[in-house]
Every structure is written in structure tokens, then in C-alpha cells.
């Protein structure tokens with residue numbers, strides 16, 4: 001599944017969007033880059049809101065634009081959610097949801113208003129008017145409205161920019177579920193590395209109107225010089241299920257052969273699948289199983305690769321027993337003293353402060 005875009009769009013005397021790329025189309029694809037690099041313009045191009053001669057846009061096996069042929073937005077069946085909500089303020093939440101649903105031919109409908117309202121947690125708000133909602137509630141209704149046309153692609157332009165931290169945390173799981181459960185790919189503009197870490201499967205790095213790279217998130221994170229992490233260095237993601245809180249206030253994370261303990265602050269006790277993003281500099285390595293240390297979290301791992309990161313420091317890429325990538329940033333001196341080499345079995349020690357989900 002892919003999205004092919006070839007287009008040049010001159011927006012001003014000193015800015016041209018120039019793209020010739022084929023994107024993967026699975027999960028959440030984040031567009032990342034400095035302000036003014038062309039992220040919104042790229043979304044508009046995909047949506048058919050910019051009409052460019054000579055462009056080629058193909059979605060899966062459909063031709064959206066090529067050689068004089070041009071499909072408008074509604075024929076592309078794209079759900080759009082921008083920073084500022086575009087709901088109809090005089091209508092109720094229910095009528096806003098039904099607006100798109102009624103305009104979608106029944107044979108194309110895959111989403112039902114009641115299911116979408118339940119998934120987005122807005123079923124108790126259905127009779128309220130839009131101007132009686134909070135910012136976070138409005139964004140959830142905007143998402144719901146975009147979903148009611150049963151889109152084949154969702155385009156989100158900084159959907160969380162106007163929300164406070166709590167509202168962002170509330171909205172993120174819904175976005176993940178839309179991509180995973182309904183298999184609707186999402187292309188999302190974001191300025192926030194932490195949003196990208198939590199949500200994205202792919203990252204599209206843009207600069208000055210061009211796409212510099214398209215990388216799986218885990219690959220993008222693992223690079224010490226990634227633009228996502230100018231200040232904090234390499235990072236990695238562990239995915240696993242969080243279990244219920246124990247009597248010490250910790251929750252088990254991951255399978256028994258790769259078990260960590262995570263502080264349960266602020267989190268519901270339901271078992272859930274979670275991503276932990278961990279900075280490589282918060283991880284150290286030991287040749288023996290650490291028992292007499294205050295660090296609670298350690299895992300047996302196998303060294304895969306050792307890369308120099310900065311002068312005197314190295315990033316050691318390891319594999320956990322449940323086959324996930326783990327990075328430790330340690331000094332070159334330690335690499336030498338421990339005589340680390342690929343294939344070696346060691347223990348990774350992770351600072352507990354690094355393990356807040």
C-alpha cells in the first residue's frame with residue numbers, strides 16, 4: 001500500500017514545494033520539519049486543495065491526479081482535521097456527525113455514528129451544541145466527523161496544537177486506535193517529537209520544500225543525530241503490555257523474559273498495550289546480573305552492534321529476549337573495559353526515571 005506524489009508547487013518567489021516520493025501507507029505517518037518547510041502545503045496537495053499542473057498523485061491503485069485527470073477532495077474520500085476545528089457550531093454533536101454520514105453512499109459506509117461516538121468517548125455529548133464543548137471534546141468530534149465519511153485516508157494538520165497536555169494525552173490513544181483497528185492510514189503534521197514518539201509508525205523528514213527521508217520511527221529514533229532529538233541523543237521504543245499495579249505501586253511491562261517495572265503514576269489499571277520511549281543515555285550495561293544496585297530494572301540482552309556516537313561515547317545496539325531493539329549510550333572507555341562485541345550476552349540497566357509511560 002503506498003501513496004505516490006510527484007509535484008512542484010511554487011507558493012512564493014522564495015518557496016517551492018518539490019516532491020517526488022512514494023510513501024508507505026500503514027499506521028500513522030508523521031510529517032516533521034521546521035516551520036515553513038511545506039508540511040501543510042503537502043497535505044493540501046494530497047487532499048486536492050492545491051491544483052498543480054503536471055502533478056502525479058496515486059493512492060493505492062487509484063489515480064487522483066495524472067495527465068489532465070484530477071479528482072476533487074470528495075472523490076478522494078479523505079477525512080481532514082485541521083488545527084482549528086471546522087465543525088458547524090449551530091448544530092449538535094450528533095448532527096455534525098451525521099452530516100458526513102448522510103452524504104456517504106451506503107455501499108461505501110464502513111463506520112456507524114454510534115460506534116464512532118463510543119470509540120471517541122463522545123456518546124454522552126451527542127445532544128450538546130458545539131459551542132458547549134471544551135477544546136479537546138471539539139477535536140474528538142472533529143475526528144468523529146472526519147471518520148463519518150468512512151475515509152480511506154485521514155489527514156491531520158497539528159490536530160493537538162490547541163490542546164493542553166491532558167487533552168493531548170486523552171486524544172492520542174484514539175488516533176492510534178483509528179489507524180490500527182479501522183486500518184485507516186493517518187498522515188499527520190506534528191512539531192512535537194513526543195507526539196511523534198507516541199503515535200507515529202513512520203516519520204517523513206521535510207526541509208525547505210523537499211522530503212529528505214522517510215524512515216520507520218524506530219530507525220529514526222535510533223540515530224544519535226536524528227533531527228527528532230537534537231538535544232537528547234539516541235532513543236528507542238519498547239512495546240509491550242502493562243499489567244495491573246502491584247502493592248509497591250509498580251506495573252509489570254512486557255513478557256516475563258523481558259520484564260520491566262513501571263511506576264503507575266497517572267495511569268489507569270486496565271491492562272493495555274503501551275510504548276515506552278527510553279533515552280539511550282539512561283541505559284548502562286553490565287557483564288553480570290546486577291543484584292546489589294538501586295536500579296530495579298535490568299534485562300538480559302545480546303549485543304548486536306557498537307557505533308561511535310560522539311568523541312569518547314558509543315551507542316551499543318542490543319536485542320532483548322522478546323526481540324526488540326534496545327540502545328545504551330556509554331563511554332568508549334566502558335566499551336573497551338567490558339570488551340563488548342557483537343553476539344555477547346550482557347545485562348542492560350535502565351534508570352527508573354526513564355520508564356514513565
Ligand SMILES: Nc1ncnc2c1ncn2[C@@H]1O[C@H](COP(=O)(O)OP(=O)(O)OP(=O)(O)O)[C@@H](O)[C@H]1O
Nearest residue numbers: 011012015033034035036037038039040041042189
Ligand atoms: N497561499 C500562500 N501564498 C504564498 N505563500 C504561501 C502560501 N501558503 C504557504 N506559503 C508559504 O509556503 C511555505 C510553506 O508553508 P506551509 O504552511 O506549507 O509550511 P509548514 O511546514 O506547514 O509550516 P508550519 O509548521 O509553520 O505550519 C511558507 O514559506 C509559507 O509562507
